[in-house]
Amino acid sequence: MDIISRHQLLAISIIYQIGTTIIFGFAAGAGKDSWLAVLISTILGTTVVSIYVSITELNPGLTYIECYPKQFGKWLGTPLAWLHPLLFIYIAGRIVADIHSLVPSTILPGTPPWAILIVFMVVITYGLFLGLRTMGRLAELMLPILGIIFAVEVILIISSGVLDVDNLKPMLDKGWDRIWKVVWPLGIIQSYGESLALALVWTSVKPKGKVPRTMLLSTVMAGIFIAFTDAMAVSAFGEEIFKRATYPMYALVQAISVADFITQLDATGVLYFCFMAFLKTFIYLFATVRSLQKLTYTKNYRIYILPVVIIAFVLGLTMAPNVIEHIAVVEKVVPYSPIYLSLMLFIPIILMLVSWIRKKNAS
């Protein structure tokens, strides 16, 4: 079986939680205070993540999916559990749709999206066949590289002189209202609630005991990272442009100009995004495949890889006709949909309580 180390889990979950926010921006609705909104969501997000972690801790040896039939019984638990692979593959399709909308419109105009997506899916399929262990190593290898590139970009942006920290002031300009609006539920669901898919990875981590701490660490680090980039984007553009840009972070990279020589690095921003999306899609598809394997009691999970990849591909290709609709759905419909909220928040809480009570009764 695939085993990953604690370090690899950390790398995977940091990249995963930062994920696509690197390009779409996060909590842009909060304007100047978006960084604050991110930090608040992070704090709330850690509780969400710790709920997931404690569920798997209360049911040792079982993947998250298997907890449902065990705790809720076969008749209630199994259908609930079956909702998860569907949810995962849907979100995976959303990320593929991100690629579908972003790459052709920025760096490859004129290239048909299906061709771009096929390349993307082929690499993901290869990764799925190689398994979680290889992907863990990839994350581990890429994290410092991404970190270095990011640090260089930050230095370049600062030395371009486009940052004006005064743009962040005044804090809480329009009060707490708009912060709460982005924190609940979007801020919690995006990134942190989505860590649900990581729950299927945790059983592969060795040594076992370190999962909760690792997850909390990664959540906090990802939160700080996103808050930092948000703050940077606001201080570069000011609130108004930040709120209006389709891809604020992309614009941020575009703002780099050092000695008029290193300029227009936007393509690298897209590449950044592609890699993040790659890992995120991989985790979702892996979670899908793993849950299917657990739910159907199959030995070899590989037989599910190709069908799952093809479904995600078709979903990504057909899900959103244009960027606006895609982003609108992601920001306005998905977080409020009862399926999302209940699968990511309410049912896990119930599950945790049930597991906890049962365990207490048993002992």
Added chain:
Amino acid sequence: MRKPLILLLALIISLFLTGCWSRVELNDVAIVTATALDRAENNKLQVSLQILKVKMTKGISEKGGGGENATLIVSEKGETIMEAYQVIQKKIPRMVIFSHNRVIVVGDQLARAGLSPVLDFFSRHREARGNSYLLVTKGEGKEILKAPPNFEIFTAEEIREEEKARYLDSVTFRDFVFRLLEKGIEPICTQLQIVPLSGQKNDASDKKETGLAVVGAGIFHHDKLIGWMKRQDSEVLLWLKNRMKRSSMTVSMQNKDGSTGKVSVQLSKAKTSIRPRIQGEKIQFDITMHMTGELFENTTKLSIKEIQNLNKIQQVLEQEVKKRVTSTVNKLKKQFKSDAVGFGTILHRKYKKEWNETYSKRWDQEFPKIEVTTDVQFKINGTGRVNDSTLWEEEQLEK
């Protein structure tokens, strides 16, 4: 395991072989180096592009292409920029790319009518870059593009270098949009004109050498140009925004014997902080400036070896800076009624509640009523290679 892998590889390879959809070879692009936007009759836009003729630049280091211009000016009228751009594209055998367009020049007629309609294209277009410099000119922008370059191979590069040196406030497209959208600050633009390199404009010499120069700033109210600011005043804007790179200042001083001399300093640092205060109905801004400079010319009889003389010069300089700041702010308040410095944003940062509740909506009316006090501290930190003036005998100098 092996078989699907081989299949995947085959798939990838076949895919790569079909490709090259969006490929554009460098031989097939026409690089736009500058854009000029003007107002044409019937509310139409005139878009002029300065396009590089790459073959003319062959061997930049070698002797240039026989005095021929390396750029081509193509212009076309249209309802929108896109429309005009499409017509231009049809005139040119190569694909026009905007990604190296670093200069946008706007003619004053269009600027007075409002820039908003043209800004949208540049913020939306994939290739347009936010760090393009936005400039306004009296007259037609197209004429600016036609001016022959003196040093670089095309004028856009010269304009860019001049803007970069920031003798006057350089405004990128992104800055402009930022100021336009942000409440409490109004956009400005650098003013670019063709000027003769030597002598008067109506000099009779047969071959007039001209150059492009930034001569001042265009002051905007919202997206409309409302007036021009001279060089000296626009320099003050730089000081107030803490964006000065290098500048110089000359003051005249009376000697004891009644004759006047001049003192020129090069400013090396200007640090300004503006503190707002709300006192009842009155809004007051306290400007504190710390400037340092180096003495470059001294034609007075003052001996700079003496501390009190140096202090005297510093005092005169402080007075001069104060005068200039007050005059510039007054012009903004009275003449333009446009908050080009961004007093509003400064107020917003300090008094967010008052700003959000009252001032943000009627800042246009409030701004002319603000009061400004200026406090300047000037420090001379160098006197060049000599300390005392070499013009005068030792005994003539005032000690």
Added chain:
Amino acid sequence: MAPNQQPDNVAGMLNENLNENLKQFQAVFKNCADIHYRQFELKTGQQGVLIYLSGMVDTDAIDLDMTRQLIESCMTENSTSAEDSARLTENLQHTIQSKLGFTSQVNWNDDFYSSVEQILSGDYALLLDGMAQVLTINAKGLETRAIEEPATEAVIRGPRDGFQESISTNMSLIRRRLMTAQLKMEMVTIGRLTKTEIAITYLEGNAGEDLIAEVKKRIGRIQIDAILESCNIEELIEDNSLSPFPQVMVTERPDKVVGNLLEGRVGIIIDNTPFVIVVPGTFFQMLQSPEDYYQRYIIASAIRLLRLLSVVSSLLLPSLYIALTTYHHEMIPTMLLISIASSRETVPFPAVVEALVMEVAFEGLREAGVRLPRPVGQAVSIVGALVIGQAAVAAGIVSSPLVIVISMTGIASFLFPSFQLGLAFRLLRFPMMIAAATFGLYGILMLLLFMLLHMLSLQSFGTPYMTPLAPFSRGAIKDVITRANRRLMLKQGPHPSKDRS
């Protein structure tokens, strides 16, 4: 042709009749021109034959030591000539063993086939009338070249001895650096026809038991007729033979082998080749040169960083050029773009074709330079420099920025300390260029991810290929990207060769 032909009339056992024994040998060595029979008679009147392969034995040993010893021993036998042959044989055996054994390794052999094999491996055989045994004496005297500086891995500072073709010399080169009983060398013979000797060498205690067992298992599994070079072994024992990446390290330098033995790796020395295999081979190990440890560590660290940079650029430079000039014009600074564009103006090909043609030409030149005799090789490089560097650019067929890019790539690819790894990157450059031509930077990223996934999934004898970067190992990391000071490295234990995730 059936290998190892054995005449039917030959029995497996030897008998006491010299002539019959001799006939057996002559039947086996039929048409072998290099086999020599030297007949002699002892003073006792006993007939004897020496059988050996010329060129494989030390003839001096035969002429001087051997004959003198025999004659001396027979002189003592002379007085008791009347005794029966069994007694004689026993005495003879005793004396030869005691006297001859002093100078060389002596074996009594009563099996015919094994004595044939001994002769083939360079021993010489002594047959005496009346003895049902063959005396094989080891006096190998192969012609070898002198120990020279390795041609493929030269250093400025560091030992200049390199392995050569003789396995015993090679073993001694390692042994003289590790004078400890912990250094083990286990001999195996592989190849039904070549009978190549292979020594598995490791430091007991440093190398993991699993690793040693695995190496022995894989080498034991080999069923092959001929081993000509270490590559034959490499292909048979490596984990993934479909990969372009070398998964074992091959070196000509004894100091490098010893360094790796110290780190807990296992060396495989193969007779008749100066290249020694070291397993497990990892990516970063192959990016290290022994000289890194012989220079001051700050400089060596800088050189390692330079090397990493060159790895990246030898893989990506041409494809980045293609991607930037055909897809992402905006990323090139304006003035640079203009000068590239103006030099590309007359070029009739797309950038991909231009780059591919130039790369192929460059690789061709390089290959020609390696294969051709040295004087001609120089002519090739002159032609290459003139044709590619000058004429093509002057004629406007190729743009000069591309020539610069190709030469920078060439320089970068010369910086690989391991030629095998460099070859892999040279090959991968081409798909990379095609990916860049199809999808620009996106294509490069995706192919790079594909490649990385492959590299990360590779294992060499249970050790992940990209260790210690992924999986991450904090202790070893400081010796990968940079070269840590010796004092810092003292804390580092033996190289972990066990399977980690």
